[in-house]
Amino acid sequence: MMQYLFLLILASLLGTVHEAAGGPGTEAIAPSHDRPVAAGVAPGGFVAAPFPTEAPPGPVVVDGLPAGSAPNANLVTYLDISPSVVDISGTESVNIWVQTDGTVTSAEVEHFNGSTYPLTDYGGGLFGTTLSHDLALYNYAHTSYPNVNRFGYINLYQGSTQVLHGWLSVGVEDRQIPSVSVSSVASDMQATPHLVNLVWSFSDPSQIDQQAVAKRFYQVYGDDYDFLNIISTPSYFGNRYHYEVRNAVSGIGLSIFDNSADFGSSGQLLGITRFPIPVFYFDGAERTMSHETAHQWLQNLSQVSELQGVTPHWPVSELARSVLGYSTPGGQGLSFPWDLTPQGNGDYVMHYNPLADQYFQAMDMYLMGLAEANEVGTYAVFTDQSQSLCNGCTLSGPTVNVDVQDVIAQYGTRSPAYPNAKTHFRLANIIVSQSFLSAREMRYYDYFARRGEATIPIQGNYPWAVATWERSTISMGLGTECGDDSASTATDLLFFSHHTTPSPPRVGQNFSLTASASNWSSNTAHHITFFTEIPKGLEFVSAELNGSSTACYGDELIVCVRDTMQGWESVTLEITMRAAQAGSFEHRVGVSSCNYDWFPSDNDSSTTIRVEANKVFLPLVTKP
Ligand SMILES: [Zn+2]
Structure with a gap:
């Protein structure tokens, strides 16, 4: 087996970069491309998208009531x-x-x-x-x-x-949205590969009977999903929210219960996330999608006194540097994109760090079953929770320390614990409407659902697989093509590689690079998706999957989908780009599959593309 693995690596290194003709020679070596440095970012974290360097004017609502619509x-x-x-x-x-x-x-x-x-x-x-x-x-x-x-x-x-x-x-x-087929499922239901549209009679979308919606869904689809996302149109001005349907995990402050039968599931469904507004507020790749899903396990530690009685987000503390963020006194979730620098006198100064709230921190990960107890550090919590927060603000002590032993002392150890806890989750996305959505709307919401499966940062978003340190995956696919839960632990292995550029392209030239994934087992893998984002400074020209140009779509975010992959098969993605400006550009490709034996960091690859400037020929100046 190892020999076969080696051959795959070797084969993948032999790829070529195709350069287009033209362009004069060059001597310039481009300066190294600056990347924002993420202090304290989770292992495996990386940066692909530009971030604003300015701090936002105020805290960002994580759960997402539209600005200005509260309190009426x-x-x-x-x-x-x-x-x-x-x-x-x-x-x-x-x-x-x-x-x-x-x-x-x-x-x-x-x-x-x-x-x-x-x-x-x-x-x-x-x-x-x-x-x-x-x-x-x-x-x-x-x-x-x-x-x-x-x-x-x-x-x-x-x-x-x-x-x-x-x-x-x-x-x-626009051309970013893929063309997916819409199938008629029932007289009240149509579907794309990642979205069900259920026609429902309602006058007030906030009062949609979610148990009845779920039961209708399960009359048609199998009991194969851990979470249901219920989206509606028309919309109402409300926060996104999550609730648990079933909990079998001890040690996280939740009792053990199972209400799945009320929703038509026989013990598979864990929880439901409600998205009241479809456009902008429903995006599988966006932080809130991960935030709401994580509420399944976070944060119910009301008996841990160091947390100052704050739930369901973290108190103002080092813990709040997380996708989960912190709670206002009313329990609303706000983001906490700040590093905290101790001043030596018990006070801390806040410094804006746009990556601080894009990853789960270790305490989150422990409670989610994605980290071991000994990976969790000690966090300072401010006893005064009513201090104003801003970039450059000083948060006054005193603080108390909290660590995982404080949680274990109250609730016992998490069971099941990492790495035996579940790490792959299937989500089904149901959009409820008063009449069938158009094919255009179906394509659009299918696209935003599918983005949740991305294993690399896309368009400034850090999707679930990235936010969870590449220890967990989600699948948005419907039906049986992704297999059930047992299939997600099948022995399929995707070994992933990404070619480096042997010689730098020059400004104005087209060049190609290839990346490949191989199914290193005799099992069939399903639902293979490649993701790549074209860095600024490079321009997308075309992409092909195993030589077929129709398998890929997108513009800046390229997504290529392969429905199935046979045992021992390799799939190669070839991307052609135009070098628009000189510089060094980090290019990343990720691959996801819902039927995938998860090997951290084998699922994505990055390479640096250096684009050399063209030589500038100055006209000869002759002295008169
Ligand atoms: Zn929340």
Whole structure:
């Protein structure tokens, strides 16, 4: 077996980089590309996307109530933007409907173009208007937040008093979104490979009967999923949230219970995450997706006195440097993107670190069953939890220390414990709507669901596999093609390699690189997905999977999907890029499979691509 492994490595090193012709010679050696340094980032952590160097103006809500919509979010029964996804090169207009509780007297769109557009009062608390395609796509730039356009606010008034000021966003389909087929599953159900659309009768999306939705899902699909994500359109102004359906884990502050039968599952379903807003607030790759899923195990340690009685997020402490973040006194989750530097007198100074809240820390990982107790350090917790937080702020002591023994003393050791606890999780994504979504909307939400499987950072997001130190994976695939839980521990092994560039391309040239994954067993592996993000400074030209250009899609984020991989088979990804500017660029490829014996760090690979500047020929200057 080892000999075969060696041959695979050797074969993968023999690949070639194809350079296009042209370009004069060069002498310049590009300076090393600066990467942000992540203090205290989890092992295996890496950086692929540029980050803002400025601290955000205030804490970011992790669970995600849209800015400005609190505290009067309950005035709105639903906000319907239809279609919720438009074609970037299309002409369709967008209808905006807002159903209020009857106390709202007027409504308007405050558009980012500086104009306001009043909504017509249709009586009964219903307001509506239509915006042109151009207004909905106003100022859309793929680089700001890809495939989402925020074009303004919805303002609601009681008399002359503004009572709500919430975002208006529309999904944008461009060539980044893959073409997936939509199948009719039942008279009330259609599906793509990573999304079920269930037609449901409801007037208030916050009151959708989630048990009934789950039961309907299980009438058609197998009891193969650990988590259900329930998304709805129309949306309502509410936080994303997670709740446990079943818990069999001891030592994490939760009792042992099983309510899965109430949801139509026979003991497989662990929990449900509710996404009230589909566009922008549902993205499998985004931190909140990981945050909500982790609430299955975090944080219920109310008896650990060092934590100052704070749940379900961490108190203001070194623990809060995590995807889980910290809790306000009301329990709302806020991000904590700060390093804490001790001052020697018991005080700490906060320094903005945009990576600090992108990974789970070791205490999280222990409670999630993804780290051993002896990997958990000691964390300082501030006894004064009401201090103001900002970049450069000083947090005053005293602090108390908490470590894993404090948790074990109250609740016993986690059981099952890492590495025997479950590390691969299957999620099913169900979008509930009043009528069938369009094929465009299905493609769009399928894409955002699938992003959760990525094993490399994509577009500034650190998906589950990355945030969990490459110790855990999630699958978003539906049906039996991903196998059940027992299949996830099958002996399939994907050995992954990524070619380095033997000679640097020059600015303006096209070049290719290849990466390959091999199924190092006789078993069939399923649902193989390659992910790669094209670094800024390079431009995507084309990609092929085993010579087929149709297997890949994307623009900056390239995703290539192979449904099955036979035993002993290798699959090669070839990406052609154009060197747009000189410099050194880190290129990363990741591969995921739901039927995958997980070998940390074998699932992704990076290589540095050096692009050399063209020689500049100065014109000869002749003295007159
Ligand atoms: Zn939360």
